Amino acid sequence: xxxxxxxxxxxxxxxxxxxxxxxxxxxxxxxxxxxxxxxxxxxxxxxxxxxxxxxxxxxxxxxxxxxxxxxxxxxxxxxxxxxxxxxxxxxxxxxxxxxxxxxxxxxxxxxxxxxxxxxxxxxxxxxxxxxxxxxxxxxxxxxxxxxxxxxxxxxxxxxxxxxxxxxxxxxxxxxxxxxxxxxxxxxxxxxxxxxxxxxxxxxxxxxxxxxxxxxxxxxxxxxxxxxxxxxxxxxxxxxxxxxxxxxxxxxxxxxxxxxxxxxxxxxxxxxxxxxxxxxxxxxxxxxxxxxxx
Amino acid sequence: xxxxxxxxxxxxxxxxxxxxxxxxxxxxxxxxxxxxxxxxxxxxxxxxxxxxxxxxxxxxxxxxxxxxxxxxxxxxxxxxxxxxxxxxxxxxxxxxxxxxxxxxxxxxxxxxxxxxxxxxxxxxxxxxxxxxxxxxxxxxxxxxxxxxxxxxxxxxxxxxxxx
Numbered sequence: 001x002x003x004x005x006x007x008x009x010x011x012x013x014x015x016x017x018x019x020x021x022x023x024x025x026x027x028x029x030x031x032x033x034x035x036x037x038x039x040x041x042x043x044x045x046x047x048x049x050x051x052x053x054x055x056x057x058x059x060x061x062x063x064x065x066x067x068x069x070x071x072x073x074x075x076x077x078x079x080x081x082x083x084x085x086x087x088x089x090x091x092x093x094x095x096x097x098x099x100x101x102x103x104x105x106x107x108x109x110x111x112x113x114x115x116x117x118x119x120x121x122x123x124x125x126x127x128x129x130x131x132x133x134x135x136x137x138x139x140x141x142x143x144x145x146x147x148x149x150x151x152x153x154x155x156x157x158x159x160x161x162x163x164x165x166x167x168x169x170x171x172x173x174x175x176x177x178x179x180x181x182x183x184x185x186x187x188x189x190x191x192x193x194x195x196x197x198x199x200x201x202x203x204x205x206x207x208x209x210x211x212x213x214x215x216x217x218x219x220x221x222x223x224x225x226x227x228x229x230x231x232x233x234x235x236x237x238x239x240x241x242x243x244x245x246x247x248x249x250x251x252x253x254x255x256x257x258x259x260x261x262x263x264x265x266x267x268x269x270x271x272x273x274x275x276x277x278x279x280x281x282x283x284x285x286x287x288x289x290x291x292x293x
Numbered sequence: 294x295x296x297x298x299x300x301x302x303x304x305x306x307x308x309x310x311x312x313x314x315x316x317x318x319x320x321x322x323x324x325x326x327x328x329x330x331x332x333x334x335x336x337x338x339x340x341x342x343x344x345x346x347x348x349x350x351x352x353x354x355x356x357x358x359x360x361x362x363x364x365x366x367x368x369x370x371x372x373x374x375x376x377x378x379x380x381x382x383x384x385x386x387x388x389x390x391x392x393x394x395x396x397x398x399x400x401x402x403x404x405x406x407x408x409x410x411x412x413x414x415x416x417x418x419x420x421x422x423x424x425x426x427x428x429x430x431x432x433x434x435x436x437x438x439x440x441x442x443x444x445x446x447x448x449x450x451x452x453x454x455x456x
Contacts, residue, residue, distance in 0.1 A: 027366075046356065060312050133322050173359050
């Protein structure tokens, strides 16, 4: 490489430097405001980006679908898909029923419980993955215009997927339960001990801050506690696969295998209103609804 | 015409980066084509265009990532600006030198991004560097070099740069 004696346009260079310096100063002085403004301006941009994004996502899904149909026997594949859907639905229901049974047992003694409304949900399709490698996130084809807002919980009938962290007009970004930056309030279903579920760098999840006296064991299920955030109580997060108890530590922690196969998620449900909140009739789908064949 | 081509480039980068590239990822790592595009535009069209296109790429891709928007904005804009400066001062850019440059820039920006993670301790930071930042930097360097080589087969890039 040699140094060039090019006739550089100093005006353009000065403008570029001034713009960058101005941006740096603005971001340094008003980080939240600038970020908020950029996100606000990004809302309408989402409508423009949606066109190529959805077109390519549908072509991609179509090619993947055709390819699988040619490779696998069509009838067997369809039957398999239907059975998988049914298993997922039954898993979700099984866990919810166990949770309900435990709750009923406790509440029967009190005899004063209110009738609870089911959460309202918005069905959405996964159209992409995070633009960077640093986060485990998925992109959905629904956004602000469909009523999705940051912090809403995202699930499948099998369990928790993650929570919405960013939205544009017609798309939203969901930080997965396996991302280390995510934190969801969890509860061990059998022992009723609470903790915080965070993702790990290996793509699993970890329940932290479990009391030392807890009698948890491998195979215990962890569900949402419903105390913090937009998740209702009792949605499955994962199953305990390893318990870590360090000497001298104030708490113990446990590694979880997430219930949902995050790498294969294609459709999800976004929780718009949690248990007990006002329901908009006919706008969402229900977790307890059996999947269509 | 040039503006339109930049708009198309930015709009197509989103589906490319979020939908198509995950299929081509190696060990879960995909190249950052936004960074590569910003560097190539800066190199071929100068600082101002490099900066503006880099900022646009950073902003739009940032909307489709769980990460901080300002980080994506500054990194892509900065790379476009830096590539513009280098393009003005280095007379002969080869695919290999560009690839090496991109590797270093991607490494620096990846390290900076990893440092902004609040919850990482030293071992987690090291894990992230060796399993995400460094492989991605290598990937970015290879993709950038390949793209530059392909462009140089079709266009006279040295003339394009001095225009």
